[in-house]
Amino acid sequence: MGVYGQKLKVTPNLDKLGEEGTVFENSFTVQPVCGPARSCLQSGMYPSEIGTFINGISLPENIKTVADYLNEEGYETAYVGKWHLASDDGIEEYHYKGVPKHKRGGYKDFWRASDVLEFTSHGYDGYVFNEKMEKVNFKGYRADKITDFALEYLNEKKSDNPFFLFISYIEPHHQNDRKIYEGPHGSKEKFKNYELPEDLRYFGNGDAVENYENYLGCCNSIDENVGRLIEKLKEMGEYENTIIIYTSDHGCHFKTRNRDLKKPGGDDYKRSPHSSVIKTPLIIKGMDLNVKRSESFVSLLDLPPTLLSLGGVKDFGNMQGETIEEKLKKDEDKVFIQISESFVGRGLRTKDYLYCVWAPEKNPWKDKNSEKYEGLYLYDIKNDPHEKNNLIDNEKYFETKEKLKKILISEIKKYENKICEII
Template identity: 45%
Template sequence: MSQVEANRPNVIVFFTDQQRWDTTGIHGNPLGLTPNFDRMAQKGTHVHNFFTCQPVCGPARSCLQTGMYATQSGCFKNGIPLPENSKTLAHYFRENGFYTGYIGKWHLAEQDPVPESGRGGYENWLASNILEYSSDAYDTVMYNNENEAVKLPGYRVDAMTDAAIRFIDHNQQDPFFLFISYLEPHSQNHLDSYVAPDGYEEHYIGKWMPPDLASLGGSAAEHLPGYYGMVKKLDEALGRLIDSLKSLNLLDNTIILFTSDHGNHFKTRNKAYKRSCHDSSIRVPAALQGPGFNSGGRITELVSLIDIPPTLLDAAGIEVPEHMQGRSILPLSRKTSDTWPKEVFVQISEDKVARAIRTDRWKYSVVAPGKNGWEVPGSDSYEEEFLYDLQADPYELKNLIGMEWCQEITKELRDRLITRMVQAGEDAPVIVPAPVRKGPVDRRIDIKELRNNAVKWTYGN
């Protein structure tokens, strides 16, 4: 069936790694790093409040491929391969006449090269399980369908974008689903360095720094210029991809999603760059353009990575499986939905076993004492760890957990977190309240405001 006969849009996922939301101009970054993303967000649908559901590479990818939380897919930490019986986005697109391709970082297998049985159903394969180990910034090596090592010329972002454009050019006649998974702006692990293209990092030395990094330090002074340079190159790649679609007369019939797996707090919240409840870890940029999303404007509802699989299937005219735990945002883009969850739910693993919810105003997080997040996916008991008032403290510099004047709001958030955990397939835990601390009431809080925003809903319906 030809593209015209099928009358279905192509779908491309442009997926970056460890990119903070505030790297983008549309979120207030003053450095001009993302003109193509900003234009895409203005032309299409900008998901203003978008969050990962698991701030770790492999687990986030399992959520995006399966539509299930990491505790349900089984991939609750890095290094756990996606079960071979898992149905991924590739399977659903293939079953509905789309040719599927995957380029870049997979992080859901046991080895490199990834055997066909571990590729999640993708047909055209040019990828590495852990791309930072098979390649370097100017030494791009990935593996093809025959598991042959393929060295691509150019800076890694350019090399992968060239491969994506070739895939698009070779598959113009039939609908396709292409997933491009970049490593950037993740660090190059063996160097613990953010390697931008030659000449890029120098432009951002001593330039604007987000308030949390300016206050807390971490590794930002050392790493932010290179990180910004990588973001700039990724945005140029997005522009090249869009230009290639336009030149092939495919742009109007192609859905493009731009987003990332998690953010980057630059060692300000723990010894790593992620694995925390803070927006610097969990909030990422997201925008879509193409059929169903053009002129969608700004979505201000809180949307999770878990909502992306049903969104992509819905937009492509494919029935959304009942087991998927998110919901399509297409009604939000079309302004036909009047109810939406008033918080996003986050599972955190590896450095700790933790759970969190984020509302438009509040961040509430609990941790399982004595539990090793590298060994167990969850716990039956947690203790309160963080509470932030994002209205007064958007960069989460003042932890309010245990404050006497916050007890009523904390109780409400505790109950809502337990509800979300159960809806995600976890058992209802015991959450031990934090010791009460006295202190001055320095802002107004209204429990009625929080309760009025708690719409009754169920994920998957």
């Protein structure tokens, strides 16, 4: 994105949105895996607390979601794109069939989604399901078609009720069965003059070189479609009356991290605590935050209470985040991260450091937490912004590590209500 330093013209619409709203420099996911991150966005709770700590665990039906709260306030609730919160692998599979009403997290007025969109489509062509669980086929580039469904909702909206529309694109995620990033045709030529980020150049053992043009093509397509949505809102006369929040569930390290762990999932592109994975874009347009670029630390956990506050909800139940306004007032300077699937880990990202611990004896696909952790990563962000040098065993950082260890133990107690030991 241009607002974060991209030199090529990849995201002009989002850059303009950032100029009109607030750009967050320190926005983070709290769990760098699709399903867990999405469960956090719907519930406002850490994945460990509702059991959705890995992919393939459905959103619990007994929790109150953002959509549930807003339904009570008279909002229409609509969902388009990838859901990834319905299937319990091995028990119930909604990978290739429609998600039933009770599995939709409260979205009641419009539904054009697949539980795992990359299973029912490719970069071009595929299908989703509607409210009646009927297959809806589409031809063309996937991001364009997901936007078409969102526009269908806006075009058909007949009531005067306010609306909450959640659009979940999959791009720029890689295509699972093809193991490549599928940008629109022509992406390789259009973005051939890209500059690879320094951390990807430094580690150089991933798959960024063969995929980066298409990755940027995916990002450019998202941007064009955000532009289409903005134009529609303007046409409806609702642009100035609409709050737009743009973010992502996680980032991507293009298989450059976790290889040293020699564990399942190590040869991957997420599931790590590194900033390339946990740092997410965040632009909010329409809220009067009195700041154009914020350095305060915020996370996906803070978006549900923020949405509810905007919708007039006063009591957020068991949600563990705080509103964006509260985070800005506090000038928050840290975020607590949970890691699964590659290893059972916990992390702390501050302005100056990235600290991560793990439980090597635990199974990252079965164990959601641990009572004992060991140091795994420590990076001095101020002096090593691209996290090249792991200082976890560096004696010069012993006192720093001890301070971070105490903070992390406190965060685990606060958010997981667990007493743990870090050795």
